[in-house]
Amino acid sequence: MPEANSLTIGIMAVLAQEERLLISKRTIDALQELKSKGVKLGNPKNLTPEARKMGSEAMRLKALQNENNRKATALIVSLRNAGNSYNKIADELNKSGFKTSRGCEFNSSQVLVLYDRFLETQIGV
Incomplete structure (x- = not known):
């Protein structure tokens, strides 16, 4: 108008x-x-343990396939191998312009989740 x-x-x-x-x-x-x-x-079928497990697995796979997560994880692994703390890594990610899958800045617990997820894929868990 x-x-x-x-x-x-x-x-x-x-x-x-x-x-x-x-x-x-x-x-x-x-x-x-x-x-x-x-x-x-509501739908009681969505409340079963099997349905919840399937939902969790779908979210985990989506996170693994997220391109931003992959790039952030590569930086996290290299910084963690260099001995940096999770807080320091989160600061570095934020300074480099990385955003979480929801478009927010990283914090140490999110860095830990991505790092643990990387370790799980290496071990084959």
Whole structure:
């Protein structure tokens, strides 16, 4: 909208926020109504130990195939072999512009996870 000014944009933003609240309230009310009628919500098939294991394995494989994780892991291994701490490695990754799979900066626990995952693949676990 080229003719839009701060007033019209502000009004549109307020209307969008109100619509978001109304959608949320309708969804919550509808789910509450179904619960009061005794309808089971969710999919119990997803709660079995087998399904959870399959989900965990799918996430692990996705992480292993992530190109950014592969590049970060190569740097992690070389820095760790040089005797650097996990905190120092996280700092180096962040300085080098690496991001986690969710687009955040690395911290020491994420570095540890990638390093352990690398060791597991080397051992064949």
